[in-house]
Amino acid sequence: MAGCPIKNYYNPYGEFPEIACPTASCSGPPGDRACFALWEKYAMRPNIRRHCLQVAKIATALAQKARALGFDVCPATVRASALLHDIAKTYCIRYGGSHAQLGAAWALSETHNYEIARGVLLHVLWPWAVPDGPEICSLPFFIIYADKRVRHDAIVNLDERFSDLLTRYGKNEMSRQSIKASLEQGKTIENALSSQLGWKLHEDTFDSGRLVVRT
Secondary structure, eight states: OOOBOGGGOOOGGGGSOOOOOOSTTOOSSOOHHHHHHHHHHTTOOHHHHHHHHHHHHHHHHHHHHHHHTTOOOOHHHHHHHHHHTTTTHHHHHHHOSOHHHHHHHHHHHHHOOHHHHHHHHTSSOOOSOOBOSGGGSSHHHHHHHHHHTEETTEEOOHHHHHHHHHHHHOOSHHHHHHHHHHHHHHHHHHHHHHHHHTOOGGGBOOTTSSOOBOO
């Protein structure tokens, strides 16, 4: 997808109440233990838990870098949203439905935090034009991108991640086109984030607790 000028950028979820994060401590969002308790409550499968931990590692690193550069980002809120982004995955595997929509409802009910719920709701696909300016450095895009970099519980590049998705879910032309469109959006987000953060994200493995360039 092509980026859109900032002046034309519109996010319909922007009217939701904001949860203040005035200091670096970000004391409002639930911490890891609280999120893990919700994993237990909603019977999240162990493999999904491992996936969420890896997504949280990447999303948190991005948020911390953005905050250090002066962006209005709360890393603790980003981390909580990443840990909870697949909270409804186990239920939907068993019974059907959208794990993003149901998970967002559960996240909002449990945390009362619209930003966390927004990240859960939108982590599969951003349904509007991707901004190519500073707005890219916000919670939904950190979660979307981090999720696209984790195959099961392994951190991979976007091409590896989507090759796996094509193999598992590309059963017909419609599904293949949908997966390819999601890959293109992931690359658009990756490029926009790289530009704003000053990182070549496609070269980073995130596997040492910090950004590490592939050798």
